[in-house]
Amino acid sequence: MPNRPAVQVTFQIMRREPGSSLRVQSYRLDNVLPGNTILDCLNRIKWEQDGSLGFRKNCRNTICGSCAMQINGRSRLACKENVSEMLTRAIGTDEHGEPVITVAPMGNLPVIRDLVVDLQPFWARLESIHPSVSRAEQLAAAETVAAQERSPQQNHPVSTDRVNQASQASPTDQSTDQPLDQPLDQPPDQPLRETRQTPDQRALLEQAGNCIACGACYSECNAVMVNPQFAGPQALAKAQRLVDDTRDRATAERLSQLGEDGSGVWGCTRCFACNEVCPMEVNPLDRISRIKSVLLAQAATAGEAIERPLRHRQTLVQMVREGGWIDERQFAIRVIGNSGRDWRGLASLAPVGWRMVARGKMPLTFEKSEGTDQVRGLIDAVRAVEAAQGTAQPPLPDRES
Known part of the structure; x- marks a missing residue:
């Protein structure tokens, strides 16, 4: 395959000095190879034209995540994206109508200088x-074991042979009553023993483990843009x-925190931007x-009153199944008023309801959409x-007549 010729490329970079407003500065590079990365070009700009340009970089190989920035309006890694793409x-476009590559700092984060942002909110x-x-x-149990073995006459740390013996036990030790292919819950008397996992258990963690925290x-x-309490996609x-x-x-504690309204998973708008x-x-x-x-299954299993975020999800699915779209x-x-059981929720709806009626925006009737049977079939198939995979959540009862 013949090598593609070098090209001339214009970059429009959003810059900001401390204490000043944002500004756009253009740079033109000659002899840019189509396979050069955006980071290669930023390095050339800094080395050849403007040493004051600020940006983060490190591995140059899509490993560390340091060079994340907005390129052509989308957050990307500068070391991964190439000029041709x-x-x-x-x-x-520039003044000649030629396409330009725009570079800006990441969104939802304070700008320190040029393309360098303050990542403290992200890490927080x-x-x-x-x-x-x-x-x-397990750590608390280890301390208990050590305390039980400590002799009152001794003024120095006591041997923790029992703890060490537990931590060095072999996989075939009779002290574990479970085979290797089952999850191991640590017995309290063996607090420091390794917690083994099967390949299938480990496989569940691999995709999320690939995160490089690029932001x-x-x-x-x-x-995140509209809700400062939301934990954000990377943290979740x-x-x-x-x-x-x-x-x-x-x-249990994690799920309780993750189910909180606002900061937890129910704050996600499902816009797919993170994916x-x-x-x-x-x-x-x-x-x-x-x-x-998991939260839905937990609530259904425990027989607890369905909280508003869970009710929102279940009511949405139920209505789409019943009529093809939302009534x-x-x-x-149903969601805020809990089907008439939450009087405070119902009262909060009254002002909005009256305004909708006054402006003629309150729908008086509801008609099922075309293809409702097909939609219902898809939901039932899912x-x-x-159910076959053991991940189903019991739906709210149907309200069909």
Whole structure:
């Protein structure tokens, strides 16, 4: 295959000095190879034209995530995207009508200088979900074992042979009553023993484990933009990995936090932006949906009163199954008013309802959409697959006459 010739490329870079407003500066590079990455070009601009240009970089190989920025209006890794591809996706032109590549700092984050953003809000949201495997119970048990073995006459640390023996036990030790192909719950008297996982259990964690914390999903997240409490797609994808991790001992606490209205998974707007920009195909939205499924199954199993976020999801599916689309007359009453059982929720709807009536926007009738039977068939087919996989959530009862 013949080598493609070098080209001349114009870059429009959004710049900002500390204490000043944003401005756009153009740079023209000659002899740019189509296979050069955007990071290669930024390096050339800095080395050959403007040493004051600020941006982050490190591995240059799609590993560290340092060079995430908005390229042609979408958050991407500068070390991954090449000039040829970005020219075909150009969203602007120069004075000669030629396509230009636009570069800007990531969104939803304060700009420090040029393309360098303050990642503290991003890291704070990650820390908020406690992003490490919790084995507090095992550590507490280890301290208990050591305390029980400590002699009152001794003034120095006591040997923890019992703990060490437990931690060094072989996989065939009779002290574990479970085979290797089953999840192992640590017995309290063996607090420091390794927690083994089967290949299938480990496989559940691999996709979320590919995250390089570049922040591209956070930069594109619509929910983060309007809701400062929302944890964000990267943090929630990490949380899903911990929920599915058989080594973690804080699953109940995690699910309680992840189910909170506003900050948890129900704050996601399901816009798919995070999936589209993730350079490692972690698919954060899929991870968030997985947590939602676990929460729905947990609520149904426990027989608890369905909270508003869960009610919203179940009512939406139920209405689409019944009529092909949402009955706007009943949706808010069922979700916010809990089908007439939440009087405060119903009262909060009154002002909006009266305004809709006054402006003629309150639908008085409801007609099923065309193809409702096909929609119902699709939903039932998905439920059948979920039931076969053991992931189905009991739906709300049908209201069909």
